[in-house]
Amino acid sequence: MPVDLSLYLVTDSTPAILKGRDLCTVVEEALKGGVTIVQYRDKKSDTGDLIDTAKRLHEVTKRYGVPLLINDRVDVALAIGAEGVHLGQDDMRFDIAKKLLPKDAIIGISTSTLDEAQKAIADGADYLGIGTMFATPTKTNTKSVIGTAGTQAILSAISDSSVGTVAIGGINHSNVQRVLYQSQSPKKALDGVAIVSAIVAADEPKASAEQFAKLINSPAPFALTTQAPRANEAEALLHEVPQIVRKMVEVHPLVHNMINFVVANFVANVALSILMVLLLTINRSGASPIMSPYGDEATDLCKFDGALLINMGTLTSESVSNYQKAVKAYNTRGNPVIYDPVGAAATEIRRNAVYQLMTGGYFDLIKGNEGEIRQVWGSSPVQQRGVDSGPSTLDGQQKAKLARDLARRGRNVVLMTGATDYLSDGERVIAVENGHPYLGQVTGTGCAIGSISGCFLTAHRSDRLLAVLSGILMYEIAAENAASKEYVRGPGSFVPAFLDELYAIRTAAGKGDDSWFVGRAKVHEVKL
Ligand SMILES: Cc1ncc(COP(=O)(O)OP(=O)(O)O)c(N)n1
Numbered sequence: 050m051p052v053d054l055s056l057y058l059v060t061d062s063t064p065a066i067l068k069g070r071d072l073c074t075v076v077e078e079a080l081k082g083g084v085t086i087v088q089y090r091d092k093k094s095d096t097g098d099l100i101d102t103a104k105r106l107h108e109v110t111k112r113y114g115v116p117l118l119i120n121d122r123v124d125v126a127l128a129i130g131a132e133g134v135h136l137g138q139d140d141m142r143f144d145i146a147k148k149l150l151p152k153d154a155i156i157g158i159s160t161s162t163l164d165e166a167q168k169a170i171a172d173g174a175d176y177l178g179i180g181t182m183f184a185t186p187t188k189t190n191t192k193s194v195i196g197t198a199g200t201q202a203i204l205s206a207i208s209d210s211s212v213g214t215v216a217i218g219g220i221n222h223s224n225v226q227r228v229l230y231q232s233q234s235p236k237k238a239l240d241g242v243a244i245v246s247a248i249v250a251a252d253e254p255k256a257s258a259e260q261f262a263k264l265i266n267s268p269a270p271f272a273l274t275t276q277a278p279r280a281n282e283a284e285a286l287l288h289e290v291p292q293i294v295r296k297m298v299e300v301h302p303l304v305h306n307m308i309n310f311v312v313a314n315f316v317a318n319v320a321l322s323i324l325m326v327l328l329l330t331i332n333r334s335g336a337s338p339i340m341s342p343y344g345d346e347a348t349d350l351c352k353f354d355g356a357l358l359i360n361m362g363t364l365t366s367e368s369v370s371n372y373q374k375a376v377k378a379y380n381t382r383g384n385p386v387i388y389d390p391v392g393a394a395a396t397e398i399r400r401n402a403v404y405q406l407m408t409g410g411y412f413d414l415i416k417g418n419e420g421e422i423r424q425v426w427g428s429s430p431v432q433q434r435g436v437d438s439g440p441s442t443l444d445g446q447q448k449a450k451l452a453r454d455l456a457r458r459g460r461n462v463v464l465m466t467g468a469t470d471y472l473s474d475g476e477r478v479i480a481v482e483n484g485h486p487y488l489g490q491v492t493g494t495g496c497a498i499g500s501i502s503g504c505f506l507t508a509h510r511s512d513r514l515l516a517v518l519s520g521i522l523m524y525e526i527a528a529e530n531a532a533s534k535e536y537v538r539g540p541g542s543f544v545p546a547f548l549d550e551l552y553a554i555r556t557a558a559g560k561g562d563d564s565w566f567v568g569r570a571k572v573h574e575v576k577l
Pocket residue numbers: 057059088090120121135136137138140157158159160177178179180188215217243
């Protein structure tokens with residue numbers, strides 16, 4: 050019978066985690082809460098004590114009809130008749146363990162690379178413990194931290210195998226749904242998650258396990274199925290754009306901007322031109338919009354069910370923890386989160402911030418220039434100077450592929466901005482050639498796209514790519530209209546004209562007038 054790996058408890062008897070409590074009592078509480086498999090992992094005890102504790106644990110797990118596996122020690126598993134073992138790469142060889150253990154014993158193998166996974170499958174492992182997912186104080190001697198992207202790469206390469214899979218390392222209530230969602234490859238998903246401290250160290254292990262079981266068995270609040278491309282995808286999407294703009298105007302969405310101080314004023318004005326906006330920067334004054342980069346406020350602000358924009362243009366030592374708090378609040382509620390990794394590759398601190406944010410939360414949309422998107426992908430070969438993209442080294446097809454691959458990896462939407470914008474949800478790739486060079490000469494015009502996208506993602510949740518596309522088109526057509534005014538002579542006179550044109554489109558759309566859009570979109574689908 051296949052083993053239920055969905056909520057896999059790995060024990061730890063160290064004082065920092067077990068906190069002096071009786072291991073069997075803690076495990077029994079966790080079993081009451083819904084743990085489906087238990088691994089006894091104890092690196093310190095002598096063999097005699099290991100056997101005694103394992104025996105007691107086995108009495109408990111048998112009462113709940115849940116298998117007990119022993120970490121590393123085939124001899125202990127044999128001594129107490131446990132259902133199986135979990136072996137690391139440096140433990141007893143699989144073929145020897147297989148020979149020693151009963152035929153139906155469960156054998157799980159730790160894997161952090163594709164080679165290890167393939168070898169374990171070829172040997173006949175029942176399941177793979179894939180990790181380390183995230184760095185964790187519970188095990189500091191881990192070989193590598195592979196995140197959801199590394200896990201997805203392994204799952205994708207072994208999708209033909211029916212081997213069981215669990216992820217391990219740093220998994221807790223706030224990230225478990227994202228781990229399951231973002232690790233998923235098109236043909237193979239994780240069968241479960243392995244947890245140590247979030248259950249064993251919890252004040253109430255039963256409640257903790259119950260909460261995990263609930264989260265594992267319900268879809269991630271931000272989960273959406275990506276749409277398969279239609280025959281004439283670009284045309285089909287364009288057909289829907291005017292109604293999405295009308296919807297956005299009607300819905301009046303709120304966007305919580307954690308934006309850099311250089312562009313805050315401009316972004317606020319852009320957003321106000323198209324809707325009502327909740328703008329967060331530094332001060333609060335009377336009834337004007339709330340101004341704060343304070344992550345703790347997100348717990349209240351996310352209740353408005355708008356979007357969150359993280360724009361790390363003016364990063365400080367406190368920014369990342371504030372962003373993380375806000376992302377957690379919005380992710381938990383399933384509201385859209387946009388990440389604009391401004392200047393991502395410029396400094397070591399920014400590169401680390403990208404890593405921390407990408408591993409710590411789910412972003413519905415990642416929006417950036419070529420240099421930023423390359424850094425997020427993790428392959429930036431060039432040092433970015435300031436926040437500009439720098440000279441491009443990719444042709445159109447390569448840009449489209451990078452946007453597609455990053456979106457596929459994160460199971461979200463990616464917008465790579467430039468003279469041509471590339472937008473992808475991992476399946477469809479759309480190139481947009483609207484806009485005007487003046488946009489590149491006014492600071493904040495790129496950042497404002499993050500805020501605009503937030504409005505559209507809030508108003509139209511069922512197709513994120515279409516939502517973002519509608520926002521870009523409204524924005525870039527407004528820019529073209531502004532630049533064509535005869536009184537616009539350069540970036541200075543362009544800005545007020547641009548705000549006016551955004552306002553004009555919003556007013557027209559509010560009256561059901563779609564004429565602003567007719568024949569204007571310069572959009573095509575990129576086939577890869
Ligand atoms: C389910 C599961 N996956 C991975 C591990 C890690 O095992 P290993 O690499 O042997 O490291 P130690 O647990 O021995 O520190 C695991 N125990 N369980």
